[in-house]
Amino acid sequence: MEKEKFELFEEVLRRLEGAGILKEIMVAGSWNVHLYNSYFGKDAAKIPPIRTLDVDFLIPHPKKIASKQSIPLLLKDLGYLTDYRGEAGFIRLIHPDLIIEFLVPEKGRGTDDKPVPLQGLGVNASAMRFMDVLYENKITIRYKGIKVSIAHPAALAIHYLLIYPRRKNRKKAEKNLMHALAILNLLVSKRKQDEMRFVFLKLHSKWKKEVLELLDEKGDHEIAGILKV
Amino acid sequence: MAAIKAVLREELGSAEIMKAEYVKALKGLLKGALVRKVIKGRDYWYLAYRKDKKIIFQYLGRLPEEKIKEYGEARKLRAKYRNLLSHLKERIKYLKGVLRGKREI
Helix, strand or coil: CHHHHHHHHHHHHHHHHHCCCHHHCEEECCHHHHHCHHHHHHHHHHCCCCCCCEEEEECCCHHHCCCCCCHHHHHHHHCCEEEEECCCCEEEEECCCCEEEEEEECCCCCCCCCCEEEHHHCEEEEEECCHHHHHCCEEEEEECCEEEEEECHHHHHHHHHHHHHHCCCHHHHHHHHHHHHHHHHHHHHCCCHHHHHHHHHCCCHHHHHHHHHHHHHCCCHHHHHHHHC | CHHHHHHHHHHHHHHHHHHHHHHHHHHHCCCCEEEEEEECCEEEEEEEEEECCEEEEEEEECCCHHHHHHHHHHHHHHHHHHHHHHHHHHHHHHHHHHHCCCCCC
16 A cells, blocks of 8 residues: 555656646645655655655645646546535545645635635645745755655744644644654754754744744754754 | 554544545446447447346447547546455455454554
């Protein structure tokens, strides 16, 4: 199942790249951790592996998407089905090996829990807070020859720290926290403190305070100290 | 152990929902397979499908290219969905076994 999951993920990326969609979106969430193999090399093994069937794609600028190709049709012959969840009809593409969901940054006062349509792509997206931390700090890597935009590791870690107290699913929140601390400690060991600070300093002051308080609460004073400077 | 079981229960729930979706998707596909007969150089089509234990050949006549393609795609999707459904059933069986304590994780 693991092997099929990764092979399917690669094929999904290839098809999105071929359709010109991949350059307008980025991988969000824990699948970034899998892609950090390309960033950290063999040191990536120090980050706990992902065990999720869900991959989230973030569309930073949904109104500016140039592509007009239906993603459900693009992936149909791989066995993907379109699933409508909840009363509001949030779309996700389901497959026994890998589920795909779409996210957009939450703007203003939010969307009242309604999906944001992405008509050109034939899907809709959930609007989430703190997504700007990810797309304002994106990097591009090559994964099996495919150019993919992902969040800088420091950005993903800080994003996880910000959502930690807000996640309803506490088990997922704890997993995210574990990844966040592992990533930040790996960045320190690779002497990338400046990159961590660069991401942190761009945050709203209220968010900075939240991140530092959480790090202190979890006993990671070293990381908190590095970010404070 | 309780935490692991909770995760597995969630995965089982998810797999069962997905299984239902694939069963529904299979029912929604065009049934049968096209069989071509050439008479005096022209293609005539029959739809072959199962009804109970019999195989029925339903005469469709001459078909436009798009319809032929549609049946071809439905046939490929049917094979794909059946394969994935089979994997899902195995996974459900495994998860149920683990949750009952009859299998090791």
